[in-house]
Amino acid sequence: MTLKELATRLDISTATVSNAFNRPDQLSTALRDRILREAKTLGYSGPDATARSLRTGRSRIVAVVLAESLTYSLNDAVASELLSGIAEVLDAHGRTLLLVSGRQHANRIPDSASMADGFIIYGLLPNRKMLADLPSRRPFVAIDYDLEGCPTVHVNNEQASYAIACHALAHLPQRPAVISLRLTKHPCNGRISAEQELLAASQTITHCRLQGFQRAFERYAIDPASVPMWNIEENTFAVCMPVIEEILDLPEGQRPTLLLCMSDRIALTALTLAEQRGLRVPDDLCITGFDGIAEGQYRAPRLTTVRQDSLAKGRLAASMILGKEPMTTTWLETELILGATCPPSA
């Protein structure tokens, strides 16, 4: 059943039927009611979305392009929270959320993504050119990474890392270590050697976090070069585990006593493995995270970390896409969370 058929049955024009659904003010109430009633009877549930979309040029769909795989993103607490924020705003405005991965098997964004009215790009795509096929006229908003010609929602990673490292380093004396996330140019799941090339700050937010840590080292008169660093390739339990085991299994005198982790997932894995080894946190080992995910706060001991408000990030990005907020690059605040894995010094 199409609008045209319905019009024929009612012996009126398609324009009037269309108006009955879209512009109540364009026809009499009586006629409109009759049309709507008849539509229901005949099983016509309103204008076809695709046809309407072709005609009006708007689909009421907003796409989120994720730099990581959908599987990773959906299972990552930070990405999930971000998506929640986006979904919440889209929902409230009758928009629908299309999830697209930038790591498609074909390394190309599926055509169907281009139906969206706007695009939110989360993370650093493996290949910028993927975006070229997307309709450039429509609004784009980036999250976490600058994308030329479009506003970005940022968190001040350097400042947040500086803050938490300063908090942690106030305990003296300690042997700090850094556990970073995708910081090396070439894949490395383990200790970072001195000659290893690192990604630039423009290529990964974890470099910004590193800079914050290093500024804190300097403030506390610690030579940044003396602080051992380990790198983790994927922010999941399974991938974190072997690297952290390697660290915790170091002989007592060499084992770090403070782990500055670049994500809560890393920190929580360290916490679990430390507990399994009978290490006391924070007495034997202090641990700090980054992100402020729920899992770190609803457990004992509570994780000391810095919270980035991913929900707010998502809400803001979605609001910008919908034109409810100005399209301008914005830096969101972070908040230090003083948990028990690295308590304030006495």
Place this chain on the structure above:
Amino acid sequence: MTLKELATRLDISTATVSNAFNRPDQLSTALRDRILREAKTLGYSGPDATARSLRTGRSRIVAVVLAESLTYSLNDAVASELLSGIAEVLDAHGRTLLLVSGRQHANRIPDSASMADGFIIYGLLPNRKMLADLPSRRPFVAIDYDLEGCPTVHVNNEQASYAIACHALAHLPQRPAVISLRLTKHPCNGRISAEQELLAASQTITHCRLQGFQRAFERYAIDPASVPMWNIEENTFAVCMPVIEEILDLPEGQRPTLLLCMSDRIALTALTLAEQRGLRVPDDLCITGFDGIAEGQYRAPRLTTVRQDSLAKGRLAASMILGKEPMTTTWLETELILGATCPPSA
């Protein structure tokens, strides 16, 4: 730039240009190469997805309709894992994932959802009639709840619950308690009184879980009516917490020594709160979960639970939608996970 404009510029028909993109066998390689080259030069990135969709009747989008809000679903480990499984299969076949909530503010599914080529319905919708506006000709697959006229992907909740309860009750003597999830007809976040009406097994999978527990009680000669039950309204830390505090704060002799929880989230909240109170798990308190989420397994002590393979659920549902698996109702296996929160009896 449209296909028609491109055809005009090249002085060939639109049919040929269309074939260049869709049916390489319908024209000479030379002509096709020329068309593709010229398209790239002129910035034409292929046929418009909406127009193609209108014409062919297929959008290559698959919609997942979630009974819960998107915010809840995205932050729930079970739903996320399910979505991962769906996304994985859709991705591999060039399909894109549209997320739709059945708890929209307007209590109506947005029109744009009807663009999808197929629908996966997850959970029990607050209102079945919402689906009426969706194109009934296209494939539908339900997950966890039967939906008339469409195949469902199920887990045998009763059997899984029976298995884990039997495992737990083998420790004797104990004072078991059940912490259920949305089991009461009317909202209740706390102890379930004897006169409280429960939802039927067809209305909630947790009733099936309860039946499994009760069968185990009978096997162990425990009067089901003697086992206290608490109900939780939402499977989140925040909502679980007050209920579990109430339980753990019971005087020593009344406090249950075994908590049969209907989700891992409930069990993990119980574990955290027990740890905070200095209760020893499993010595003072045994805890079992349901779901088998990662968070319960990558912590110390590991959660004793029963795993439902949400990933497999999602994969199967998506495969059915894409016609890669027969459209038939299927029951997936579960697996007992013997963790440390309720170890096998010595």
Place this chain on the structure above:
DNA sequence: CTGAAAGCGCTTACAG
């Protein structure tokens, strides 16, 4: 191997 023509289901100026 290529093209003319119909039509997918709508919405929207515009005329009456």
Place this chain on the structure above:
DNA sequence: CTGAAAGCGCTTACAG
């Protein structure tokens, strides 16, 4: 307040 007509951008038998 209502309707005739154009056109959104494409694909697909079909004819040549």
